[in-house]
Amino acid sequence: MGRKPLYFLIVGVFLAYYVYLPLPEDFEEPWKIIQLNAYIKTIIHLAEFVELLGLNNFVDSLTIFLGPSEVPPTSDENITVTETTFNHIPVRVYVPKRKSEALRRGVFYIHGGGWCHGSAASKQQDLLSRWTADRLDAVVISVSYRLAPKYHFPVQFEDAYNSLKWFLRKEVLAKYGVNPERIGVSGSSSGANLAAAVAQQLLDDPDVKIKLKTQSLIYPVLQALDVDTPSYREHSHFPLLFKSVMVRHWSEYFTTDRSLEKAMLSHQHVPVESSHLFKFVNWSSLLPERFIKGHVYNNPTYGKSELSKKYPGFLDVRAAPLLADDKKLRGLPRTHVITCEYDVLRDDGIMYVTRLQNAGVPVTHNHIEDGFHGSFLLLKFKISSRMINQYISWLSEYL
Structure with missing residues (x-):
């Protein structure tokens, strides 16, 4: 084989690896996600290469390569936007300009990003907060918690919780004209993790008199x-959240020591003395049959207790809200859960829906059959508009 055919072969293999993505025939806007997938894979491999050279942490490199997307707190003709702090934690406040005869609803929003990326100032979060405030005629609080790997659990949880507690003070609600009986918490991805965790924590806090x-x-x-749930098995390489990246972000939430990541990938991070917790995440009993699809549940394997003693966060209900017992779940407010079919996290959300329903909590579950992780805030995709409309419509009806 001559050099030119060899070069073409190498380039062809390279392009096929980055561009090829098997999608269902009826998948909406396939070329957009194929292009986005190639971009994300390139960024991930660059970040891995930089870390291999010892130049920077993987998640820090991801933040750099993804580029700045923050926008200033600019008011517009409909919404007044300000920045302040709630209990020393930065927040953005979005207040409708039109006059209101009654007290407004309040939405406390927590951004995603694997506990490592993003802020209330990111362009997508800012637009979502504006639209929510305008369409609901609501006051929206968007929090910027401290991020890993500089800060580890429970810092992110505590920032979200302490700023929400500050917002729920009567004098603060009165300042912004918020009805104390119409307040909701929301978030996406890791922000939804924090939202679920703070909602649980509020139930046991005697200092908080106002309920969500x-x-x-x-x-x-x-x-x-x-x-190793069915969704992790089926969609481990589907954009925009690969299994390896999700596990890495879980690990970074607790430590920069990569021994936890390796143990998670080999399913040997939970010590035998914590075996009772698996009943809360046993997908063989918590997933409807159509999501199990013939997958066989593997009995848990156990690791050494030293790892959980060093990094107990992954066994903490404040980091893993699915570990809450049924008694705790019974006190939670009306809940809306959006899951996406092509998402490693699909089964986490569905298991929570099942457990909340079993506990008697009113739950609305919207499953997006052609959805994938990140599609909620990919504003150039048509699916994003549909999901945001579902989200705001539900809040309009129940908040």
């Missing part, structure tokens, strides 16, 4: 015990 009316969880990540 709703919680909205968009493709939530809810447990780190079992990363």
Whole structure:
């Protein structure tokens, strides 16, 4: 074989690896996601290469390569946008300009990004908050919690929780004209993880007299015990969230020590003394049959207790809300869960739906058959508009 055919072969293999993506025939806007997938894979491999050279942490490189997307807190003709702090945690506040005869609803929103990326100032989060405030005639609080790998659990949880507690003070609600009986918490991905966790924590806090009316969880990540659910198996290489990247972000949430990541990938991170927790994430009993699709549940394997003693966060209900017992779940407010079919986190959300329903909590579950992780805020995709409309419509009806 001459050099030119060899070069063409190498380039062809390279392009096929980055561009080829098997999609269902009826998948909407396939070329957009194929292009986005190639871009994300390139970014991930660059970040891995930089880390291999010892130059930077993987998740820090991802943040750099994805580029800045923050926008200033600019008011427009409909919404007044300000930045302040709630209990020393930065937040953006979105207040409709039109006059209101009654107190407004309040939405406390927590952004996603694997506990490592993003802020309330990112362009997508800012637009979502504006649209929510305008269409609901609601006050929206969007929080910027501290991020890994510089900060580890429970810092992210505590930032979200402490800023929400500050918002729920009577004098703060009065300042922004918020009805204390119409407040909801929401978030996407890791933000939904934090939203679920703070909603649970509020139930046991004697200092909080005002209760949440709703919680909205968009493709939530809810447990780190079992990363071998059917959705993890089926969609481990589907954009925009690969299994390896999700596990890495879980690990970074707790430590920069990669021994936890390796143990999670080999399913040997849970010690035998914590075996009772698996009943809360046993997908063989918590998933409807159509999501099991013939998958066989593997009995848990156990690791050494040293790892859980060093990094107990992955066994903490504040990090993994699916580990809450049934008694805790019974006190939760009306819940909205959005899951996507092509998402490793699909089964986390569905298991939570099942457990909440079994506990008697009113739940609305919207499953997006052609959805994938990240599609909620991919504003150039048609699916994003549909999902945001579902989200705001539910809040309009129940908040």
